[in-house]
Amino acid sequence: xxxxxxxxxxxxxxxxxxxxxxxxxxxxxxxxxxxxxxxxxxxxxxxxxxxxxxxxxxxxxxxxxxxxxxxxxxxxxxxxxxxxxxxxxxxxxxxxxxxxxxxxxxxxxxxxxxxxxxxxxxxxxxxxxxxxxxxxxxxxxxxxxxxxxxxxxxxxxxxxxxxxxxxxxxxxxxxxxxxxxxxxxxxxxxxxxxxxxxxxxxxxxxxxxxxxxxxxxxxxxxxxxxxxxxxxxxxxxxxxxxxxxxxxxxxxxxxxxxxxxxxxxxxxxxxxxxxxxxxxxxxxxxxxxxxxxxxxxxxxxxxxxxxxxxxxxxxxxxxxxxxxx
Numbered sequence: 001x002x003x004x005x006x007x008x009x010x011x012x013x014x015x016x017x018x019x020x021x022x023x024x025x026x027x028x029x030x031x032x033x034x035x036x037x038x039x040x041x042x043x044x045x046x047x048x049x050x051x052x053x054x055x056x057x058x059x060x061x062x063x064x065x066x067x068x069x070x071x072x073x074x075x076x077x078x079x080x081x082x083x084x085x086x087x088x089x090x091x092x093x094x095x096x097x098x099x100x101x102x103x104x105x106x107x108x109x110x111x112x113x114x115x116x117x118x119x120x121x122x123x124x125x126x127x128x129x130x131x132x133x134x135x136x137x138x139x140x141x142x143x144x145x146x147x148x149x150x151x152x153x154x155x156x157x158x159x160x161x162x163x164x165x166x167x168x169x170x171x172x173x174x175x176x177x178x179x180x181x182x183x184x185x186x187x188x189x190x191x192x193x194x195x196x197x198x199x200x201x202x203x204x205x206x207x208x209x210x211x212x213x214x215x216x217x218x219x220x221x222x223x224x225x226x227x228x229x230x231x232x233x234x235x236x237x238x239x240x241x242x243x244x245x246x247x248x249x250x251x252x253x254x255x256x257x258x259x260x261x262x263x264x265x266x267x268x269x270x271x272x273x274x275x276x277x278x279x280x281x282x283x284x285x286x287x288x289x290x291x292x293x294x295x296x297x298x299x300x301x302x303x304x305x306x307x308x309x310x311x312x313x314x315x316x317x318x319x320x321x322x323x324x325x
Contacts, residue, residue: 064205067168068094070148072205078103081136081148085111088136092209093202094148095166099155099213102134103127112147113137128152156214158279163188163211165200172199172208190215216279220246224273224285231287237271239263245278265289 064072070079070093080089086108092098106112106124114121116132128134131154136147153160164187165171174181176194188198198211222241226233239248242263250257250265251272260266265273268291276282 066093066202066204068166070094072202072207074205077207078105079148083108083138083145083147085138088112088147090148090150092150093166093169094150095164095169096209097151097153097160097163097211099153099211101127101129102150102152106136108138111138111140113144153213154278154280155212156216156279158215158217158219158277158281160190160213160215162190163198168203169200169209170203172201174198191217193217214279216277217281219281219283220275220277222246222275222283224287227287231285233287233289234292235289236264236266237287237289238265239273239275242275243277247276249274249276268292 062074064074066072066079070081072079072093076089078089078091079093080087081094086106089105089107091101091103104124104127106114112124113136114124115135115137116128116130118133129152131152133149133151135149137144138147139145165185170185171183171188174183174188175197176192178195188196190196193215195214196212198213199208200211201208220241220243222239224237225240226235226237239259240263242248248259248263250259252265252267253269259273265271266289268289270286270288272284272286274282274284
């Protein structure tokens with residue numbers, strides 16, 4: 001009966017708190033106990049297993065094996081992922097999302113590949129800061145395995161609807177525009193716009209992290225003046241409502257082009273225009289500008305007519321002279 005009560009207490013404590021707790025658990029009898037201090041699985045109530053290496057001189061824990069297989073070093077504040085032919089050391093854990101610099105160090109680089117948004121980076125740098133999805137893999141032509149991955153986002157983004165916690169991490173607190181929100185254990189819903197401050201913790205090491213980011217899901221509020229309801233124009237098309245931070249990409253008859261002066265497009269042909277704001281939200285517009293007489297066309301026709309008239313006048317004068325003779 002006593003053992004059953006203790007086991008129930010362990011499970012209840014685990015459900016109530018995913019942080020570090022102290023408890024006694026019966027192992028060989030009611031009077032023989034071990035002391036456990038560490039994270040508790042909220043589902044099973046069992047301690048989350050990890051192994052620790054201590055400094056022989058100070059007795060302090062220096063390295064901790066995490067649930068994703070990495071080794072966290074408290075002194076360097078880094079995670080090391082070891083595989084058959086080398087290792088990757090990183091300033092953040094696999095699966096984390098950050099807005100700043102990520103430091104990396106690779107041993108065994110001959111078998112390691114580093115990708116950003118699916119594109120291989122030939123020379124692996126010591127750190128990365130550009131927004132993107134990053135992945136480390138190792139192997140050869142016959143076999144490739146993923147080592148770890150992470151994501152860097154802008155401090156203002158519309159590309160996130162949810163933050164799923166990395167393996168072994170749990171959500172501590174979430175604030176949106178300074179107001180504390182109810183939280184889930186393993187993910188944060190980010191469909192609401194606003195300034196987020198997400199505090200989350202590595203359940204094994206108790207290392208705390210904070211993600212601060214502004215979420216903006218509103219696409220650019222632009223209009224295309226000059227188009228009819230069928231997305232056709234009989235003259236220039238002007239893009240209205242562009243912000244300073246917006247970027248505009250233009251394809252004209254399938255080829256890359258650019259926006260003209262005063263945000264106008266004047267040439268006759270088929271267009272695909274994409275407007276992207278600083279948060280990564282975008283709108284796309286496809287339309288056709290029909291053949292029409294613009295200023296340059298009018299000048300060209302006028303020059304052609306002038307040449308034709310001049311030739312006709314010259315022929316007339318020449319013939320008249322020939323008749324007189």
